[in-house]
Amino acid sequence: MNINVNKSKETILVTGGTGFIGSHTVVLLIENGYNVCILDNLSNSKIQVLDRIRTITNLDKNDERLKFYKGDILDKIILNKIFKENKIFGVIHFAGLKAVGESCIIPLKYYDNNISGTVNLLEVMKENNVKNIIFSSSATVYGEQSVQPIKEDAKLNEPTNPYGKTKLFIEYILKDLYSSDNTWNIVLLRYFNPIGAHKSGLIGEDPNGIPNNLMPYVTQVAIGKRSHLNVFGNDYDTPDGTGVRDYIHVCDLARGHVYALGRLFGNHGLDIYNLGTGHGYSVLDIVKTFSKVNNINIPYEITSRRSGDIATCYADPSKAYQEMGFKCELTLEDMCRDSWNYQKKNPNGIE
Numbered sequence: 351m352n353i354n355v356n357k358s359k360e361t362i363l364v365t366g367g368t369g370f371i372g373s374h375t376v377v378l379l380i381e382n383g384y385n386v387c388i389l390d391n392l393s394n395s396k397i398q399v400l401d402r403i404r405t406i407t408n409l410d411k412n413d414e415r416l417k418f419y420k421g422d423i424l425d426k427i428i429l430n431k432i433f434k435e436n437k438i439f440g441v442i443h444f445a446g447l448k449a450v451g452e453s454c455i456i457p458l459k460y461y462d463n464n465i466s467g468t469v470n471l472l473e474v475m476k477e478n479n480v481k482n483i484i485f486s487s488s489a490t491v492y493g494e495q496s497v498q499p500i501k502e503d504a505k506l507n508e509p510t511n512p513y514g515k516t517k518l519f520i521e522y523i524l525k526d527l528y529s530s531d532n533t534w535n536i537v538l539l540r541y542f543n544p545i546g547a548h549k550s551g552l553i554g555e556d557p558n559g560i561p562n563n564l565m566p567y568v569t570q571v572a573i574g575k576r577s578h579l580n581v582f583g584n585d586y587d588t589p590d591g592t593g594v595r596d597y598i599h600v601c602d603l604a605r606g607h608v609y610a611l612g613r614l615f616g617n618h619g620l621d622i623y624n625l626g627t628g629h630g631y632s633v634l635d636i637v638k639t640f641s642k643v644n645n646i647n648i649p650y651e652i653t654s655r656r657s658g659d660i661a662t663c664y665a666d667p668s669k670a671y672q673e674m675g676f677k678c679e680l681t682l683e684d685m686c687r688d689s690w691n692y693q694k695k696n697p698n699g700i701e
C-alpha cells in the first residue's frame with residue numbers, strides 16, 4: 351500500500367533506524383518510495399539489521415535509497431555531514447536509550463543521550479534549515495490516569511523513572527521550540543506497547559540480556575531460554591488482577607509513522623497522537639493468546655508487583671484516525687504469532 355503517494359521520493363533521516371521500531375519503519379518508508387538515511391551508533395542494535403532490511407525491500411548494497419551512517423546524535427560533526435551530503439526533508443527521531451530499570455541506575459547517561467542528543471539534533475536541523483520532525487514519545491508521559499482510554503489532552507503526570515522523564519522533557523523542549531518558531535512541523539507520537547515483528551521473521555526486537563518487557567520474556571520462555579514467566583502482581587484493580595496494556599503490532603506502529611509524515615508536508619504545526627489499538631489486554635490475556643495461537647505452554651508464576659508499574663493503560667486512538675486516517679489493522683493473535691516466528695528464526699537474536 352502506498353501512503354502519501356505524491357510525497358514520496360523525499361529523503362528522511364531516521365535516527366535509531368536499526369533498532370526495533372526504526373527498522374520496521376525504514377522498511378515501510380522504502381516500500382512507500384522514500385529514500386532513507388539511517389544514523390545509529392549501534393548501542394542497542396546490530397549492523398546485520400541493515401542487510402535484513404535490504405533483503406526485505408529488495409535493495410542491493412549499493413542502492414542509494416538506503417544509506418547508513420554509524421554515529422551518534424551527540425556528535426554534531428556527523429549530523430552536519432549527513433545534512434550536507436543529503437537533501438533531508440525531515441527526521442524521524444527514534445534514537446534513544448529505553449530501559450526503564452537501567453535509567454534508574456545511570457540517570458545521567460539517559461539525560462545526556464536522550465535529552466542532550468535531541469537538543470543537538472534539533473540545533474543541527476535548524477542550522478540546515480530542516481524543520482520537520484517526528485519524535486518517538488511514549489504513553490509513559492501520561493503516568494497513572496483514572497480515565498481510560500487515554501486521550502491526548504489528558505493531564506500529564508510525572509513519570510516514575512528517568513527514562514520516562516526524558517520523554518516528557520523532550521516533549522516540553524519540542525513544544526517550546528515550536529512556540530519560538532512556528533515554521534517547525536513537529537509530530538509527537540505517543541506509543542503504547544509495541545510488540546510483534548515483521549512477517550518475514552528477519553527483523554524484530556532483539557533485547558540484550560534478560561528482557562524487561564513482557565513479550566520478549568514470553569518468547570524466551572517459549573524457546574526454552576527461561577523456565578517461566580514471572581507475572582508481576584495479580585492484585586491490581588483489573589478484570590483478572592494483572593496489569594492491562596495496549597499492545598500494538600510494530601508493523602502497525604511503523605505504518606503510523608508513514609501517516610505522520612503526511613503532517614510534515616504543508617504547515618500543520620505541532621501535533622500529538624496516540625499510537626495504540628484502543629484495546630487493553632492483561633498479562634494473562636497475552637499468555638493465553640500466545641499459548642493458543644502458537645500451541646505452546648507458557649509456565650508462569652505470580653510474583654509481587656514491579657515497582658513503578660501501573661494497573662491499566664490503553665489508548666483512545668481516535669485522533670490519529672480522524673486527523674491522519676490511521677488505524678491499527680493487526681490483532682493480538684497476529685502480534686503473538688509474529689513475535690514467536692521471529693524468536694524461532696532468531697533463537698539467539700540477530701547474529
Ligand code: NAD
Nearest residue numbers: 366369370371390391392393394395422423445446486488
Ligand atoms: P531500540 O533500542 O531497539 O532502538 C533505538 C536505536 O537507537 C538503537 O538502534 C540504538 O542503537 C540507537 N541509539 C541509541 N542512542 C543513540 C545515540 N545517542 N545515537 C545514535 N543512535 C542511538 O528501541 P525501540 O524499541 O526501537 O525504540 C525506539 C524509540 O521509541 C526510542 O526512543 C524509545 O524510547 C521509544 N519508545 C519505545 C517503546 C517500546 O516499548 N519499544 C515505547 C515507547 C517509546
Ligand code: UFG
Nearest residue numbers: 488489490541542543562563564567580581582593633659
Ligand atoms: N510484566 C510481567 N512480567 C514481565 C514483564 C512485564 O508481568 O516479565 C507485566 C508488567 O507488570 C506490565 C505488563 O507486563 O503489567 C507490560 O510490561 P512491559 O514491561 O512490557 O511494558 P510497560 O507497560 O511496563 O512499559 C512499556 C515500555 C516503556 C513505555 C511504556 C509505555 O517498556 O518504555 O510501555 O509505552 F514507556
